Amino acid sequence: MFACKKKEVYPPIPSIEYKAAYFYQNAEGVDTAMVLVFSFKDGDGDLGLDGKDTLAPFNAVLDANGKNLNPYYYNLKVDYLEKINGTFQHVTLPFSSDTLRYSFRFENITPEGRHKAIRGDIEIKISSSPFPNPSDTVMYQFYIYDRALNKSNTAITIPLIWNR
Numbered sequence: 001m002f003a004c005k006k007k008e009v010y011p012p013i014p015s016i017e018y019k020a021a022y023f024y025q026n027a028e029g030v031d032t033a034m035v036l037v038f039s040f041k042d043g044d045g046d047l048g049l050d051g052k053d054t055l056a057p058f059n060a061v062l063d064a065n066g067k068n069l070n071p072y073y074y075n076l077k078v079d080y081l082e083k084i085n086g087t088f089q090h091v092t093l094p095f096s097s098d099t100l101r102y103s104f105r106f107e108n109i110t111p112e113g114r115h116k117a118i119r120g121d122i123e124i125k126i127s128s129s130p131f132p133n134p135s136d137t138v139m140y141q142f143y144i145y146d147r148a149l150n151k152s153n154t155a156i157t158i159p160l161i162w163n164r
Helices: none
Strands: 015-025 031-042 076-084 087-090 101-104 118-127 137-144
Touching: 015 137, 031 137, 076 118, 101 118
Parallel strands: none
Antiparallel strands: 015 031, 031 118, 076 087, 076 101, 076 137
């Protein structure tokens, strides 16, 4: 008797879902970093970037202030929201109209072989807020791009409390 494993089939546009968050504390019990964990699915497996992915459309395009203008240079974007007066809001960086966003490049995770559908978890480490008096209650919303420049859905964490 032979048993065949059924191939998993997903759409070619990646989908993500928040799973968990856990915190790192220093000796005084203050949270210094958080690990965000989310799951992903992608039908053609074209997730992640190689170190050699530095040409268009994955190249850095810098403005006069050194800010990267190319949305595809980073394949994972995480927006920071603080609870202010009972609602979660984007936080504007000082002396700027930009909101606080963490940007990451995660490595190529395309599977070997013919069948490229992929699913799994990604963990990223995020530092504590750079603001002097941040809110202790925050949320993060995030999305990824695949190498075909497809943008995933936007996922959001539950309210998280930093021990500051």
